[in-house]
Amino acid sequence: MRPGIAADAKTQALGASSELSRRTVLGAAAALIVSAALPTGSLAQESNAPLKFGRDAMPNGWRDDPRVFVAIDREGIVTVTCHRSEMGQGVRTSIAMTVAEELGAEWSKVRIAQAWGDETRFGNQDTDGSRSLRHFFMPLRRAGAAARIMLEQAAAKEWGVSASEVRAEDHMLRHAASGREAGWGEFAERAARLPLPDEKSLTLRPAAEFRYLGKDHTGLIDNHDITTGKATYGIDVRLDGLLYAVIARPPVFGGAVKSFDGAAAMKVPGVLKVFAIEPSPPPTEFNPLGGIAVVAKNTWAAIKGREALKIEWNDGPNGSYDSAAFRASLEDAARKPAKPVRADGDVDAALAGATKRVVGEYYIPHLAQAPMEPPAATARVANGTCEVWTCTQAPQATHDRLAKRLGLKPDQVRVNVTLLGGGFGRKSKPDYVVEAALCSQAMDGAPVKLTWTREDDIQHSYYHTVSVERIEAALDEKGMPTAWLHRSVAPTIGSIFVDGAKNELPFELGMGLVNLPFAIPNVRIENPEAAAHVRIGWFRSVSNIPHAFAIQSFVAELAHAASRDPKEYLLELIGPDRILDAVKLGDVWNYGEDPSVYRLDTARLKRAIDAAATGIGWGRKLEKGRGLGIAGHYSFVTYTAVAAEVEVTDGGIAVRQVDIAIDCGPQVNPERIRSQMEGAVVMGMGLALSAEISFKNGRAEQGNFDAYDLTRIDAAPRILNVHLLPATTFDRPLGGVGEPGVPPVAPAIANAVFAATGKRIRALPLNKEFSA
Amino acid sequence: MVDFTVNGTDKSYDGDEAMPLLWYLRDELGLTGTKFGCGIAACGACTIHIDGEAVRGCVTPISAAAGKAVVTIEALSKDGDHPVQIAWRELNVAQCGYCQPGQMMQAAALLATTPEPTDDDIDEQMYGNLCRCGTYPRIRAAIKLAAAKAARP
Numbered sequence: 001m002r003p004g005i006a007a008d009a010k011t012q013a014l015g016a017s018s019e020l021s022r023r024t025v026l027g028a029a030a031a032l033i034v035s036a037a038l039p040t041g042s043l044a045q046e047s048n049a050p051l052k053f054g055r056d057a058m059p060n061g062w063r064d065d066p067r068v069f070v071a072i073d074r075e076g077i078v079t080v081t082c083h084r085s086e087m088g089q090g091v092r093t094s095i096a097m098t099v100a101e102e103l104g105a106e107w108s109k110v111r112i113a114q115a116w117g118d119e120t121r122f123g124n125q126d127t128d129g130s131r132s133l134r135h136f137f138m139p140l141r142r143a144g145a146a147a148r149i150m151l152e153q154a155a156a157k158e159w160g161v162s163a164s165e166v167r168a169e170d171h172m173l174r175h176a177a178s179g180r181e182a183g184w185g186e187f188a189e190r191a192a193r194l195p196l197p198d199e200k201s202l203t204l205r206p207a208a209e210f211r212y213l214g215k216d217h218t219g220l221i222d223n224h225d226i227t228t229g230k231a232t233y234g235i236d237v238r239l240d241g242l243l244y245a246v247i248a249r250p251p252v253f254g255g256a257v258k259s260f261d262g263a264a265a266m267k268v269p270g271v272l273k274v275f276a277i278e279p280s281p282p283p284t285e286f287n288p289l290g291g292i293a294v295v296a297k298n299t300w301a302a303i304k305g306r307e308a309l310k311i312e313w314n315d316g317p318n319g320s321y322d323s324a325a326f327r328a329s330l331e332d333a334a335r336k337p338a339k340p341v342r343a344d345g346d347v348d349a350a351l352a353g354a355t356k357r358v359v360g361e362y363y364i365p366h367l368a369q370a371p372m373e374p375p376a377a378t379a380r381v382a383n384g385t386c387e388v389w390t391c392t393q394a395p396q397a398t399h400d401r402l403a404k405r406l407g408l409k410p411d412q413v414r415v416n417v418t419l420l421g422g423g424f425g426r427k428s429k430p431d432y433v434v435e436a437a438l439c440s441q442a443m444d445g446a447p448v449k450l451t452w453t454r455e456d457d458i459q460h461s462y463y464h465t466v467s468v469e470r471i472e473a474a475l476d477e478k479g480m481p482t483a484w485l486h487r488s489v490a491p492t493i494g495s496i497f498v499d500g501a502k503n504e505l506p507f508e509l510g511m512g513l514v515n516l517p518f519a520i521p522n523v524r525i526e527n528p529e530a531a532a533h534v535r536i537g538w539f540r541s542v543s544n545i546p547h548a549f550a551i552q553s554f555v556a557e558l559a560h561a562a563s564r565d566p567k568e569y570l571l572e573l574i575g576p577d578r579i580l581d582a583v584k585l586g587d588v589w590n591y592g593e594d595p596s597v598y599r600l601d602t603a604r605l606k607r608a609i610d611a612a613a614t615g616i617g618w619g620r621k622l623e624k625g626r627g628l629g630i631a632g633h634y635s636f637v638t639y640t641a642v643a644a645e646v647e648v649t650d651g652g653i654a655v656r657q658v659d660i661a662i663d664c665g666p667q668v669n670p671e672r673i674r675s676q677m678e679g680a681v682v683m684g685m686g687l688a689l690s691a692e693i694s695f696k697n698g699r700a701e702q703g704n705f706d707a708y709d710l711t712r713i714d715a716a717p718r719i720l721n722v723h724l725l726p727a728t729t730f731d732r733p734l735g736g737v738g739e740p741g742v743p744p745v746a747p748a749i750a751n752a753v754f755a756a757t758g759k760r761i762r763a764l765p766l767n768k769e770f771s772a
Numbered sequence: 773m774v775d776f777t778v779n780g781t782d783k784s785y786d787g788d789e790a791m792p793l794l795w796y797l798r799d800e801l802g803l804t805g806t807k808f809g810c811g812i813a814a815c816g817a818c819t820i821h822i823d824g825e826a827v828r829g830c831v832t833p834i835s836a837a838a839g840k841a842v843v844t845i846e847a848l849s850k851d852g853d854h855p856v857q858i859a860w861r862e863l864n865v866a867q868c869g870y871c872q873p874g875q876m877m878q879a880a881a882l883l884a885t886t887p888e889p890t891d892d893d894i895d896e897q898m899y900g901n902l903c904r905c906g907t908y909p910r911i912r913a914a915i916k917l918a919a920a921k922a923a924r925p
């Protein structure tokens with residue numbers, strides 16, 4: 001570890017590495033010495049292959065070195081290092097299960113430690129895109145298997161028998177012929193000194209032997225800490241002499257402080273310092289927005305101090321941003337031809353010759369991720385080093401932005417990762433961590449905790465884009481489409497990286513827009529330009545949300561126009577069972593995965609739709625005022641479908657039952673897949689029914705949970721069934737889990753509302769149409 | 773000067789009595805199990821017990837605790853074995869877990885007055901506790917499980 005930084009390891013939020021280096025034998029201690037000279041052969045990105053996909057294509061690739069991920073101490077306790085951020089998806093449990101399985105460990109003797117931000121050592125750590133297990137399941141299995149083989153070899157050497165006759169299982173080492181056995185602690189030290197087994201000799205456990213993978217019984221590895229209040233999130237970190245900060249940021253994106261007077265703020269008891277933080281020039285990227293910081297002896301004093309600030313702002317070019325007027329401009333753009341991003345056949349001719357044409361125009365407003373734990377970070381910038389403790393989805397990006405802004409070398413910065421109280425994409429952008437470091441710097445190196453209040457979070461988010469999706473179809477005499485013209489207009493996430501960017505990027509287009517899996521001969525998809533007036537960022541499921549809402553609502557509209565059952569119509573539109581190549585559909589991105597491995601299988605999509613429909617009892621008789629709706633969607637190389645039953649009364653829309661089906665390939669941790677689906681339904685309901693961020697004069701009109709209306713327990717359906725569609729074997733590629741549940745929720749509910757009332761609502765949130 | 777107890781220990785506070793208990797507990801005492809979520813009594817993340825009643829720490833000034841007993845998640849039980857905590861683990865309620873201390877403190881207060889809550893009771897009493905991860909179905913189930921456990925321990 002690095003001098004000057006390691007000394008503080010005991011204060012690490014999750015207590016990972018100091019503990020390890022003191023106690024452990026196989027793994028950490030040795031690995032710390034070895035890490036500088038890790039064999040480059042394990043660096044996937046150095047392969048000569050011309051095209052890279054999946055984990056090979058991620059920044060800094062992947063590692064499978066057991067010395068990085070597995071440590072065993074003299075008592076035989078196994079500590080697995082989790083290099084992905086835990087934000088509720090269960091990755092710390094799933095990674096521990098994966099390594100424990102290959103090792104043959106007893107669950108009660110498995111611990112988890114959180115990695116700091118260091119992709120050279122751990123491989124890619126960006127916890128986003130629903131890909132932690134998709135990318136690291138196999139490398140981590142290999143790490144566990146290699147550690148198991150090293151234990152077996154160490155015992156074999158001591159016992160004078162062949163290593164192939166020694167088995168590591170049930171947390172023991174056994175030699176059947178001689179009846180010898182020993183615990184792991186006894187051999188951990190000797191195992192650590194052995195060379196790594198060569199790649200070809202690694203045997204993975206067959207699925208038939210699995211005790212943890214695909215099973216439900218381990219429980220959350222952090223359960224006890226969470227239920228006793230001991231779990232440490234970014235906002236909970238404490239250091240000796242800690243100071244507390246909040247920042248007043250420009251209320252309009254691109255604005256700046258014109259002048260300020262901090263005298264009254266300085267009079268608030270406990271306030272220590274008031275100072276300006278310079279905004280960065282565009283593009284805004286992950287940089288702080290600038291503003292006036294208040295540092296105090298506790299958070300309350302800092303908040304009171306901020307209230308006492310007198311600040312005059314320059315609003316800048318976005319001072320007139322008005323989301324209602326902007327919607328009209330997006331609608332205008334959606335009604336005019338624009339650059340095609342996919343074109344099959346002759347859409348214009350088919351539209352011109354159609355007997356029936358249907359048009360739908362859909363609107364999805366801005367949203368804020370609003371994780372329950374707002375952005376927060378603790379930093380100490382002193383003696384030419386910077387150390388931070390924070391809830392981040394992007395530890396390496398955080399590390400790099402800190403080094404850049406502070407002018408430090410990479411090895412002078414350390415990013416300790418805590419638990420995240422939710423992320424949903426917001427915590428992929430480390431602006432708040434850089435702010436904390438600037439505060440510590442301004443306090444001459446005293447440690448400072450920066451907290452975003454909820455108002456800060458909701459009014460300065462990296463918002464989910466706002467979009468208008470216009471779809472027009474020509475129907476034949478049977479009511480099936482012969483032509484499909486979709487214009488998607490939405491400010492792009494690219495605008496935070498390239499100032500003025502106006503078109504959706506391949507990864508946005510690939511989220512359920514161009515990779516439309518329907519059997520329609522003539523398809524044209526266009527992407528008119530749209531300027532961004534706020535910071536646009538990833539929000540769980542990202543562009544799949546508007547695309548799925550529009551497309552799956554429109555399909556139900558077509559079914560209605562054709563007087564057909566919406567589920568049967570959707571299945572027929574998806575068409576015959578076939579395997580689609582994303583690239584041939586115009587999706588060059590394919591979630592970053594190899595299109596020859598990850599293909600869009602229409603049979604799997606239909607199977608998910610059928611499972612959701614069967615679950616809810618599709619076609620059953622309903623009381624008056626009730627209706628069923630359905631939607632299916634492919635995202636993050638996973639297939640999901642939602643069927644919803646709603647009741648619409650004078651009081652509004654009530655969701656009575658939801659059935660959600662998912663086919664994500666092999667299921668590592670089915671219990672967490674179910675919980676992710678439950679959560680996706682609730683989050684999807686929030687954006688379907690009530691959540692919206694609107695802007696006037698460039699300012700967000702909502703500031704807290706009184707106005708930004710998210711789903712509460714009374715609105716959560718009393719019946720919520722999750723249907724996990726089994727994969728046949730563990731050899732199939734894994735799909736994503738964290739995000740794919742969300743997109744089909746809103747269209748299923750909108751379709752159910754139509755079935756209940758005959759009223760088609762094409763704008764989210766739906767409640768707006770029903771509240772007086 | 774305000775005198776009260778926190779988790780059974782006597783405390784005397786001599787400072788800004790308008791400061792909400794939330795910040796006193798977190799920043800001054802280091803009891804970080806009580807969370808900040810909104811600061812305006814709209815999310816329940818900061819729920820604590822004062823004389824056994826669930827209150828929002830973010831809008832309760834220290835002065836309101838005078839002469840009273842404040843209990844936080846850290847002391848809901850001695851070893852994490854309150855029926856609510858056991859049920860929460862058994863059903864793996866948590867996702868990120870950030871809202872859960874507040875949820876459990878609210879649920880414990882609910883069960884103290886309503887040992888056999890219906891779904892309607894639960895919705896009414898738990899309405900103020902937001903969970904952005906969407907764990908509500910399991911919260912409902914865990915409250916019922918905890919009620920059953922408390923009835924026949």
Ligand code: FES
Pocket residue numbers: 807808809810811812813814815816817818819828829830831
């Ligand atoms: S922080 Fe107190 S209710 Fe939200």
Ligand code: FES
Pocket residue numbers: 088372421422866867868869870871872902903904905906907
């Ligand atoms: S578990 Fe994450 S907010 Fe409730």
